[in-house]
């Protein structure tokens with residue numbers, strides 16, 4: 001029976017950070033993972049460049065049934081701490097939109113940095129190991145210790161950390177294992193749903209969007225009182241892009257999504273004012289001014305039922321539009337309610353909403369209140385970030401604070 005101070009299940013972002021933090025305290029740490037490689041999601045993150053944190057980490061960038069829970073960890077291991085580690089390793093990075101920090105090198109550079117830190121503190125990582133059974137030893141055997149039966153033998157540890165992530169992207173090693181452990185020890189679980197995920201559309205709506213596939217345009221997307229301004233990308237299956245992914249975290253089946261395709265303008269007011277000042281302006285000229293030409297053409301022909309024009313032919317002028325027509329045009333373009341089919345689900349979702357109820361955990365140590373020495377960190381917990389490096393920052397922060405006490 002192999003004995004360790006700490007066993008961490010899951011060699012992803014949170015598990016590796018926890019290993020570094022506990023290893024720095026001189027703890028004997030073993031990280032187990034069923035995958036062939038550690039940090040699969042780090043490797044594919046940020047389009048291959050790993051958006052590893054954000055300059056503007058704030059609790060309001062996280063979704064959780066208890067919005068206060070994330071505050072403690074995020075304030076004790078901050079984005080500046082992670083940036084300091086990246087700087088120490090001399091890795092170049094750049095800020096993209098809104099404080100999002102991406103590696104200038106491939107995402108592997110961030111993973112290699114984490115693995116080097118893990119090896120410097122002499123924590124071990126053992127891959128391709130399936131944990132078959134976990135048992136808390138009783139007082140007569142060895143008080144406050146856990147026994148793990150795995151495909152590679154039996155282990156004992158004083159502290160057990162569950163860092164197995166959420167359900168998103170099973171091809172990257174995701175499993176519901178962390179939730180099963182929570183259930184085994186009587187911890188409450190909150191319902192889980194895919195988030196930061198593209199939408200799929202009903203066939204009638206797809207007939208409009210499919211020919212636009214690959215086209216990206218700025219838009220404001222609103223759902224359940226929350227709205228995001230950013231890129232909307234038409235795909236073969238439906239709608240994606242940063243603003244779509246963001247708003248998907250606030251959507252549940254049956255909810256309406258509203259899309260404003262010209263967010264910088266009050267189109268109704270604009271058309272009415274042009275009707276007086278420049279009545280001969282063609283409607284298609286106005287629409288083309290604010291939308292990519294392929295999208296403008298599709299809207300004019302399919303939504304606004306304007307005839308396909310030959311070269312030299314003139315379309316309807318704004319001076320000929322009635323108030324009702326202007327109102328209808330503005331509604332179609334600025335209050336588009338797509339006929340949604342659902343989302344692409346865990347296959348492509350970046351994160352999982354819900355998970356281990358934060359009421360069951362200490363926000364300072366991530367330890368289960370009912371089960372001493374059992375900790376849950378990272379995405380398995382009911383804390384999910386917005387797009388933009390916030391999810392990794394939660395993984396680093398929750399992993400670090402647990403590592404300080406295990």
Ligand SMILES: Cc1cc2nc3c(=O)[nH]c(=O)nc-3n(C[C@H](O)[C@H](O)[C@H](O)COP(=O)(O)OP(=O)(O)OC[C@H]3O[C@@H](n4cnc5c(N)ncnc54)[C@H](O)[C@@H]3O)c2cc1C
Nearest residue numbers: 010012013014034045046051165173177378379389391392
């Ligand atoms: C395509 C994609 C791109 C992303 N890009 C970004 C980004 O740029 N910035 C950002 O902040 N966030 C990004 N995210 C989200 C981010 O990757 C996650 O929030 C983060 O990885 C969660 O860390 P974690 O350690 O909790 O879980 P994970 O990183 O998922 O790690 C969990 C680990 O546990 C292992 N595991 C699972 N089940 C078992 C089991 N039964 N036994 C043993 N081991 C197990 C897995 O193999 C894995 O190694 C992205 C996600 C995806 C899918």
